Amino acid sequence: MLRLQGTVPFVRQEWRFLLFGLLLSFWSGPGQTYVISVFGGHIRSDFNLSNGEFGTIYTIATLVCAAMLWKAGPLVDRLPLKSFVLKVGLLMVAATMAFGFIQGPVTLFFGIIAVRFMGQGMMTHIALTSMARRYEAERGRAVAVAGLGFPLGEALFPPLIVLALGLVDWRLIWPALAVLAAVTLLPAASFLIRHTSHQDGAGAAVLQAADEDAKHWTRAEMLRDKKFYLLAPTAMAPAAIITGLFFHQVYFIELKGWNFEFWSLSFSVFALASLIGGVISGFLVDMFRARRIVPFLLLPMTIGVLLFAYTSTQVFAILVMFFLGIGSGGTNPVLSSLWPELYGTRHLGAIRSVATVVMVFGSALGPVFMGLALDASLSIEFIAIVSALLVVISALLAKIALRLR
Numbered sequence: 001m002l003r004l005q006g007t008v009p010f011v012r013q014e015w016r017f018l019l020f021g022l023l024l025s026f027w028s029g030p031g032q033t034y035v036i037s038v039f040g041g042h043i044r045s046d047f048n049l050s051n052g053e054f055g056t057i058y059t060i061a062t063l064v065c066a067a068m069l070w071k072a073g074p075l076v077d078r079l080p081l082k083s084f085v086l087k088v089g090l091l092m093v094a095a096t097m098a099f100g101f102i103q104g105p106v107t108l109f110f111g112i113i114a115v116r117f118m119g120q121g122m123m124t125h126i127a128l129t130s131m132a133r134r135y136e137a138e139r140g141r142a143v144a145v146a147g148l149g150f151p152l153g154e155a156l157f158p159p160l161i162v163l164a165l166g167l168v169d170w171r172l173i174w175p176a177l178a179v180l181a182a183v184t185l186l187p188a189a190s191f192l193i194r195h196t197s198h199q200d201g202a203g204a205a206v207l208q209a210a211d212e213d214a215k216h217w218t219r220a221e222m223l224r225d226k227k228f229y230l231l232a233p234t235a236m237a238p239a240a241i242i243t244g245l246f247f248h249q250v251y252f253i254e255l256k257g258w259n260f261e262f263w264s265l266s267f268s269v270f271a272l273a274s275l276i277g278g279v280i281s282g283f284l285v286d287m288f289r290a291r292r293i294v295p296f297l298l299l300p301m302t303i304g305v306l307l308f309a310y311t312s313t314q315v316f317a318i319l320v321m322f323f324l325g326i327g328s329g330g331t332n333p334v335l336s337s338l339w340p341e342l343y344g345t346r347h348l349g350a351i352r353s354v355a356t357v358v359m360v361f362g363s364a365l366g367p368v369f370m371g372l373a374l375d376a377s378l379s380i381e382f383i384a385i386v387s388a389l390l391v392v393i394s395a396l397l398a399k400i401a402l403r404l405r
Contacts, residue, residue, distance in 0.1 A: 007283075010138050011145060017134060020192035021146025024085070024127035027181050029153035030096045030174070031119015033243050033363065034267075036112070038161045042170040047105055052375075055247065055367050057105060061112035062364035066357045068113075069121045073353020074219070076129050077346070082193045085126060089189060092118040093182045100174030121360065128336040129352050133345050134195070140285025143333040144278040151278070151329060155271035158264070216344030222351050227342065230401030233394035234294060235355050236362030238301055238331050241387050242324065244366030245305070248374065255380060258314045266321040273325025281330035290338040295399045297334050298391040301327030309384030 011018060029035050036058075044054050076084060095114035102111045127146050135142040164173050222228050245252065253260050277300070284293050304323030307316060335355065343351050373383050 007141055010141065014135075014138075014142070016192045016194055018131075018142060018145045020085075020189065021127040021131050021142070022149040022152075023185050023188060023192070024123045025147055025149030026153045027089075027092065027185050028119040028123035028127070028149070029157045030099075030177050030181075031092075031115040031117070031121070031123070032153070033120075033246055034154055035157050035161065036115070037247060037249075038158050038165075039170050039173075042165070043108065047108060049105065051251075052371065053105075055371050057109050058112060058247075059364045059368050061109055062116055062360060064113050065117040065121050066360040066364065068117050069125065069353055069360060070357050072117075072122065073125055073356060074347075074350035076126055076349035076353075078349075081126075081130060082190060085189050085193065086186065088118065088122050088126060089181070089186050092123060093178045093186070095119075096181060097175050097178035100171040100178075102171075116360075120363075121356065125349075125353060125356050128332060129349050132336045132340050132352070133348050138286060139337045139340070140282040140290070140333045141279075142282075143285075143336045144282025147278045147329070147332045148275055150332070151271040151274035151325070154274065155268055158267055162264070216346035217342075217351065218347050219350040219354060222343050222354070227401040227404050228354075230397045230404075231294070231338070232355075232358050233390070234297060234398045235335055235358045236365075237298060237387075237390050237394045238328060239359045239362035240366035240369075241301060241305060241390075242328055242366070243363040244370035245308070245324075247367040248370050251374060252308075252380060256312070258317060262314055263317050266317045269318050270321040270325040270328070273322045274329030275325075277326035277329030278333055279329075280326075282333040285333055285337045290334050290341055291402045293334050294338060294402065295395045297330060297398075298327060298394060300324075300330070302388045302391045305384045305387045309381045 040054065043049065044051070049057070092115075095111075095118045099111045099115055102108045127149070128143055131142040131146045132139055161173060164176075217225070249263070250260065253263050281293065281297075300323045304320050304325075304327060307323065308320045311320070336352070339352050339355055340348055370383060373386075
């Protein structure tokens with residue numbers, strides 16, 4: 001039976017590797033929607049883009065990233081983690097630096113591909129895959145601690161960028177972010193990536209020579225498994241809903257007649273709730289296993305979306321962000337632990353890259369379909385009901401999947 005350590009001793013023993021994961025998830029921020037969308041008004045103004053044109057560029061670039069991740073994801077299974085992270089980190093710094101020099105729609109397209117692929121794609125993929133592989137008994141909590149970088153980024157990047165936009169041109173902010181990433185992430189990687197005796201999982205190199213009797217699925221085998229396709233909507237739905245809502249947040253808030261400054265401040269509630277959701281789901285995964293939690297994973301997000309649609313008083317923004325944050329934060333520990341539970345860890349990078357492609361695909365489709373609904377003058381209530389139905393269907397499919405042998 002797997003031994004569950006106390007959380008405080010676990011974090012004290014494994015703080016280096018956990019901090020490594022946290023730094024990667026934090027510095028995925030420049031490639032995430034919550035950062036890029038802050039620059040949206042300036043980008044549209046400078047390049048004479050409409051909301052629809054910018055959204056189309058963003059969506060196509062994100063889909064290109066998904067295709068690239070399909071090919072690049074398995075590299076985390078084959079290359080030494082330390083050297084691979086340094087290369088990805090350098091490319092992330094270069095992509096962030098280059099984004100400050102875009103000159104028009106074409107370079108914007110390639111700039112978005114670069115920061116999205118390296119940030120939302122590879123940095124996130126490496127952080128969560130390495131946690132799920134190195135730990136078994138404490139896998140849920142390891143992913144949760146490493147995932148704290150996401151709410152930390154959500155809490156710090158948007159307000160600091162808004163403050164900087166009032167002082168300097170938006171193009172100067174990206175090189176500054178690149179320098180900060182280079183100073184904080186790259187030197188720390190070599191120091192933090194160490195295998196310890198307390199890690200009851202295994203790195204990729206260990207798995208190549210050990211545990212031959214255990215079943216470790218290849219990506220090709222997983223793609224022939226019906227369970228994966230039944231679980232895919234659960235991976236896609238949160239990305240589609242959250243990205244779509246945040247990408248069109250300015251228009252949504254205008255429709256509701258809420259104060260956007262108050263809404264922006266409520267992002268701190270989202271970040272705090274995301275942290276809480278991640279920690280709670282990490283504990284639940286270690287206690288009950290991810291497969292028992294998956295059918296209920298998106299319930300808080302559904303509550304948040306319905307509250308957003310059916311409440312008129314602005315103060316409810318706090319509750320909306322709380323439930324959205326709980327749902328968003330709980331997703332990574334559960335799903336990142338589910339794939340090794342079902343398919344083993346030897347080919348986890350290749351397998352998890354497919355799940356990440358599904359997530360990225362959802363994040364690309366969310367803004368498009370919500371945008372089309374808004375263009376068709378469909379109500380926020382209609383969008384919320386469709387989103388809630390998507391979650392219910394995803395939960396039912398997940399329950400069916402996990403009953404299959």
